[in-house]
Amino acid sequence: MSLIVKAGKAGKRVLKKFMPEQPRHVSYTRRIECVKTSQRVVAMTFDDGPMDLPAVPDKFSGRSLTDILLDTLQEYDAKGTFDVIGDTGENYPDTAGRSGQADWGGVRYDHYPDINQDERGGVVHNERLMHRIIDEGHQVTNHGYRHIIFGKKPFVYGKREYLKSVDEAVEDLTRLHRLLREKYGYEMTMGRPPHYVDKMAGGFSSYDVYDQMEYLYLAASFDGAGWLPITHGSARETMNAEIGAMVEPMRKALEEDPNALCGQIIFQKDGYNMARRTPVAFGLAKQLELLRKYGYRVVTVEELMAESPFADVGREEPGFEKLVRLQKSRGIVYSDNRLRLDQPITWGEIAMLLAPRKEAVQRRVKQMKATGAYQHIHWGAMDWCAEQGILKYAMNPDEASKSLPEGYFDPVRSLTRREVYQAFRG
Known part of the structure; x- marks a missing residue:
């Protein structure tokens, strides 16, 4: 070998064991x-x-x-x-x-x-x-x-x-x-x-x-x-x-x-x-x-x-078919393919649920190219939602070149992701 x-493989295993999860x-x-x-x-x-x-x-x-x-x-x-x-x-x-x-x-x-x-x-x-x-x-x-x-x-x-x-x-x-x-x-x-x-x-x-x-x-x-x-x-x-x-x-x-x-x-x-x-x-x-x-x-x-598109939710979940339909057009799944349904939902995650995918992606890429700085994965979706006036926090011009303010990630009361997705009507 x-x-x-x-x-390199051994080093990755060691780092994964001792470094905090990303x-x-x-x-x-x-x-x-x-x-x-x-x-x-x-x-x-x-x-x-x-x-x-x-x-x-x-x-x-x-x-x-x-x-x-x-x-x-x-x-x-x-x-x-x-x-x-x-x-x-x-x-x-x-x-x-x-x-x-x-x-x-x-x-x-x-x-x-x-x-x-x-x-x-x-x-x-x-x-x-x-x-x-x-x-x-x-x-x-x-x-x-x-x-x-x-x-x-x-x-x-x-x-x-x-x-x-x-x-x-x-x-x-x-x-x-x-x-x-x-x-x-x-x-x-x-x-x-x-x-x-x-x-x-x-x-x-x-x-x-x-x-x-x-x-x-x-x-x-x-x-x-x-x-x-x-x-x-x-x-x-x-x-x-x-x-x-x-x-x-x-x-x-x-x-x-x-x-x-x-x-x-x-x-x-x-x-x-x-x-x-x-x-x-x-x-x-x-x-x-x-x-x-x-x-x-x-x-x-x-x-x-087709058995399940998720790593942590299978057919035994009561809302499984609805979640399958929702994930085809909306951002609801984590990057590691987990839904984490029992976690509180955040404003950024609600923005990913609401914003059109193409708008969210293009806005974030454009902002990163313009500023040369990393923007949170939810930045484009939040920017679109703020522009539409459909979320609690609005992004004003002074914040346009910054990462999302910490307030954007306050939990939405005590609602879990499961509760929001079950209630979502499009």
Whole structure:
């Protein structure tokens, strides 16, 4: 395993344990990691494809990796979510990094399926594979046209080029979104940032990008593990170990609790791992066999969210269907996809409930660009509501360049979010 990546993952775990939890806010864009359901249903996502190169080692008569994954899913009556890229062929000049390290496919940029083989990967070069993915009922999501990270990531990708503004990121995603719509008649509704880099220049984040795209943030709650290489042992030993790393954590989780994966999203890779091997070509069938043994259905993320679109509220909630309808057009859910119905509602959250989404998003972005300063996620909605004169607090011209006054977040008497949403009539 790459020592840098391993150290980075360990560091994140330590920081998460000892640092205070970051505040969450009601947001139009929600990070979808899992949903609340008692049903044995799970989703699998495959990043970085499609890939028209054979598996390594090739034991499938030269068939492309994406074909192998599709064949395997079909055999188990499973559906996948393919988080695709457009084309990395524009990401030159560049040089390859070290095999087994995070920059294996390029120091300045990513190249899929590999450096100097860009014409064998991505939507642009793989019309047949894209038709097969869509025609066989799988979901397609947006992983960036050129797979360029949204902001700086100095620890792992210190030499990596990144997108310099929120507008550049929106332009890159729109380019792939338009390609899928115009060539395949397919409308994407979700995206995953390259390498999960969220922080961007100017105080923006990937959530601001997806707000403008009207996307949900596709994340995952269970690592399929095929993307990480094991670097010790013979070629056969390392491949077997990499396949085992895909299967054994899943086996252990299900043995300890057969319901452990209910509503979970599994991360996989439609491409080489960092050592240019494809354990997913062999491990996927073993994972699907294990899930079948425990009675799981494997569906798209979109289908998974039909069970519940929320991480903390399921069908047992009395107002569930109303909440499902409301979240389609209004900002009522926190960025981590939780409703937190028993918390007191705030003025900012009422503003998100009332304001038109497009108005709220555009006003906040415009204000941040004009001032060069971060504005609270509810700023645009509050500004619109104040302009309409429909909330208690009005934003006067002297406050226009400031963050929201503290008074905006006073609880509304003792009303909970549940009570307000149950009473809401539009």
